[in-house]
Amino acid sequence: MLKSARKKPCSCLGILASGSGSNMGAIAAAISNRELDAQIMVVIYNNPEAMVRERAAKLGIPTVLINHRDYSSREDLDRAIIQTLAKYQVELVIMAGWMRVVTQVLIEAFGDRILNIHPSLLPSFRGTHAIQQALDYGVKIAGCTVHIVSLEVDSGKILEQAAVAVLENDTATSLQQRIQVQEHIIYPKAIASFIRHIDPNI
Numbered sequence: 001m002l003k004s005a006r007k008k009p010c011s012c013l014g015i016l017a018s019g020s021g022s023n024m025g026a027i028a029a030a031i032s033n034r035e036l037d038a039q040i041m042v043v044i045y046n047n048p049e050a051m052v053r054e055r056a057a058k059l060g061i062p063t064v065l066i067n068h069r070d071y072s073s074r075e076d077l078d079r080a081i082i083q084t085l086a087k088y089q090v091e092l093v094i095m096a097g098w099m100r101v102v103t104q105v106l107i108e109a110f111g112d113r114i115l116n117i118h119p120s121l122l123p124s125f126r127g128t129h130a131i132q133q134a135l136d137y138g139v140k141i142a143g144c145t146v147h148i149v150s151l152e153v154d155s156g157k158i159l160e161q162a163a164v165a166v167l168e169n170d171t172a173t174s175l176q177q178r179i180q181v182q183e184h185i186i187y188p189k190a191i192a193s194f195i196r197h198i199d200p201n202i
């Protein structure tokens with residue numbers, strides 16, 4: 001079959017986001033600049049106030065609210081997410097500021113095809129408030145990591161990292177802004193190379 005006629009495995013993305021959606025925006029921009037050969041099928045958000053909804057809607061991307069408060073367990077939340085991802089034919093799940101811990105249910109459904117970005121140089125500073133953790137520790141180099149999601153939080157295989165120097169007067173906000181600049185570069189790049197790795201002929 002001709003390469004161009006073949007459906008690219010893993011290029012149908014489903015984004016899970018809880019916040020402002022700047023990473024979602026960077027991924028969408030990389031797709032429209034043809035740096036990333038993929039398509040965002042749906043953005044799922046769990047917080048009705050999340051800015052990501054508006055950002056995605058402006059780009060014409062379908063959005064679905066799945067509010068974790070409506071589910072009695074993390075597993076039930078994941079089942080609802082899986083149903084929506086299936087409805088939109090998602091092949092690769094992209095967690096972009098998704099503030100919920102995933103369960104075995106989601107991992108069994110997608111295997112290694114769930115990626116996350118975390119604002120630290122893993123394995124340092126896992127979990128919440130990673131940037132504040134780094135400042136409190138007094139590290140001189142911070143950064144961000146794209147990794148495959150596993151059951152243990154912020155612990156799966158590392159795909160891409162970028163380092164950011166910590167400046168003398170940095171606050172969590174100022175450091176986060178510089179880390180996010182790097183996130184917006186490495187996340188689309190990591191997704192592109194992940195998709196190529198799944199099918200090296202792409």
Ligand code: GRF
Pocket residue numbers: 017018019020021022023024096097098117118119144180183
């Ligand atoms: C990012 O900084 C990411 O590292 C963390 O959550 C933040 C999401 O930001 N997991 P945004 O919603 O993509 O702007």
